[in-house]
Amino acid sequence: MANDNPAMAKNPEAPLLGKGMLLALFATVVILRIPNVLLQGRFFGEExxxxxxxxxxxxxxxxxxxxxxxYINVIASGGTLLARQLVGWGVIPLEAAPWVTSLIALAFQMLPAVLIITARDxxxxxxxxxxxxxxxxxxxxMAHEVWLHSLHSxxxxxxxxxxxxACKVPESRRGRALYLAILALAPLCGPAAIVFLPFFGLKALIERTRGRWAQVFALGIGAAVQMLVFYYPVMVRGHSFDPAMLSALLLVRQAVLPLAxxxxxxxxxxxxxxxxxxxxxxxxxxxxxxLLFGALIVFALRHWRQPxxxxxxxxxLLACVSYFGAIATPAAMLLxxxxxxxxxxxxxxxxxSLIALASTTRGLGSRLFSALVxxxxxxxVAFFSGPKAEMTEGPKWADEVAKWRADPTYKLEGWPSGWTVNLAPGSPRCPEVAGPADPEYCDGHWEEREKRSIAGMAQ
Known part of the structure; x- marks a missing residue:
């Protein structure tokens, strides 16, 4: 088919250049949201x-x-392990270790933009x-908690x-391979991705294409490994099912927060x-x-084959599952x-979904959804930078390393305040059976810390 755009015909690389510029702009915005991450270096929380x-x-x-x-989180465990090994091999100094995980996190944070920019839907x-x-x-x-660190990639x-x-299976072999790699890896970094498995199965039954069934298989394999090999119940998770509370959480977090x-x-x-x-x-x-979310679902189901x-x-559904298993009390989650x-x-x-509705409907409905978008x-954009300063500021990692070099028993400060990194020589290994007296980097200590945190929320 001939190219109807003379400019594109003269310069076939123009679309690729435009996509590259859009991706570069996205990366710039991501970095500028919390610039101190790369300027100062930081490890975030459990990372x-x-x-x-x-x-x-x-x-x-x-x-x-x-x-x-x-659950296992192979980006967090693999990223921090790579940083530690590079330090141990003398490739980088300890002062540079957080940049390894931050750059890994940036790469994974770019993936949604890559999928959107390259999609032809x-x-x-x-x-x-x-x-x-x-x-x-x-x-x-209110997304600073998931920004530029491997823990929440x-x-x-x-x-x-x-x-x-939501998107079509890519036509190119490279695109299909990228999607399959993402689908296989995502469940091995956390259980949230597994929520989508039944929907992939349903869509595969509807479309009956080899490419969609391959996606079901990739996501299913990753989910099976996570759930059968690594997953175990944690008592500090809420596991509180209260339909009234869930409806309140959805209203506050999925309606008021993005719209106001x-x-x-x-x-x-x-x-x-x-x-x-x-x-x-x-x-x-x-x-x-x-009424609000019911109306949105009903309107979307009117065109149920649409994205x-x-x-x-x-x-x-992911929101409900997340709030059900959150490490927090339901009442505290209202904030x-x-x-x-x-x-x-x-x-x-x-x-x-509002963008999809604005694009696929006509008349008043399209204008309404466009206005909501x-x-x-x-x-x-108005709340791009805040308001939680503890997520955007913290000690400079190199300064913490200097203190540790002067005193190897010193526990280096991470972000947010209150998180420390124990690199003391001769520290004991983690026992096979976790307990509250374990070293700070072991499971038993983590569970005790979370119990104290939840107890504080209840007061």
């Missing part, structure tokens, strides 16, 4: 306190295949659809899994929180949540400052 310290003290195979919090064809989708990802409100991979479900911003969501959540001791979650809140349904329904990571993927998927983008 340093447990994964890097565990790799420092244990054998490499123990570190790579060690599950924490109930009709719902992403409108001129502003892809830029809006990238903006909703790069500037998602799992959530960006989960987003990739959702995009693979974190401060409005905090006020809404706190208002509901104050009513819990006397009357629980009010009927008005439950009805508002059911909107494959984005919003799995996205809301969007708590457990930011649990809202990131569902919020992006709901936003993407515009509001979400404006809100995301």
């Amino acid at each position: 340093g306190s447990y994964f890097f310290a565990y790799a420092w003290h244990m054998e490499w195979w123990e570190a790579l295949f060690h599950p924490l919090g109930g 009709a719902w992403l064809a409108p001129r502003l659809a892809k830029p809006a989708a990238l903006a909703l990802i790069a500037a998602a409100p 799992q959530f960006h991979l989960t987003l990739c899994v959702a995009l693979a479900l 911003g974190p401060f409005a969501a905090k006020d809404a959540g706190f208002a509901i929180f104050q009513q819990l001791p006397t009357g629980g979650v009010g009927l008005t809140v439950v009805l508002a949540s059911v 909107a349904a494959w984005l919003v329904i799995p996205g809301l 969007p400052l708590v457990g930011e990571r649990y809202s990131f993927v569902p919020n992006v998927l709901v936003g993407l 515009a509001i979400e983008v404006v809100v995301a």
Whole structure:
């Protein structure tokens, strides 16, 4: 077929150049959201306190295949192990170790943008659809907890899994291979991606194509390895199923937060929180949540073969599953400052479903969904930098290493405040049976820390 665009005919590399520039812009925005990560170097939470310290003290195979919090996370364990090995081999100094995991995290954080930019689906064809989708990802409100560290790369991979479900199977062999690699890896970094497996199976039954069944197989293999080999129950997870509370959480986190911003969501959540001791979650809140999301689901199902349904329904289900298994009390989760990571993927998927609806509907419906997308983008940009300073600031890693070199028993400070990295020489190995008196980098200590954290939320 002849190229109808004379400019493209003269320069066939123009589309590729445009995609590269859009991807570079996305990477720049991601880095600028928390510039201190690369300027100062940091390990985030368990990434340093447990994964890097565990790799420092244990054998490499123990570190790579060690599950924490109930599941294996091979990006976190593999990334920190690589950083530790490069230090041990003398390739890089200890001062540079956090940049290894940050750059790995940046690479995985770029993957959703790669899938969107290279997708040829009709719902992403409108001129502003892809830029809006990238903006909703790069500037998602209250998402600093999942930014530029290997510990939470799992959530960006989960987003990739959702995009693979909503988009067509790539035509190129390279594209199909990339999708399959993502689908196989994602469940090995966390259980969130496994939520999408039944939807892949359903879509494969509908489409009956070899490419979609290959995706089911890849995701299924990764899920089976995670669940049968590594997964184990953790008592500190909430596992609280209260339909009224779930409806309140969805309303605050998946509606108020993306459409009005974190401060409005905090006020809404706190208002509901104050009513819990006397009357629980009010009927008005439950009805508002059911009507809002019910209407969105019904509208998406009117065109159930279109991508909107494959984005919003799995996205809301993931939110419910995440809130059910969160390491936090349900009441505390009403405040969007708590457990930011649990809202990131569902919020992006709901936003993407609005883009899909705006692209595939006509008339008033298209204008309504376009307006909602515009509001979400404006809100995301407005709250691009905050408001949680503890996620964006912290000690410079090189300064902490200098203190450790002067005193090898010193515990290096990570981000956020309160997380330390024990690299003391001669520290004991982790026992086979976890206990509260274990070293800081062992499972027993982690569970005790989380128990104390949850107990503090209940007060």
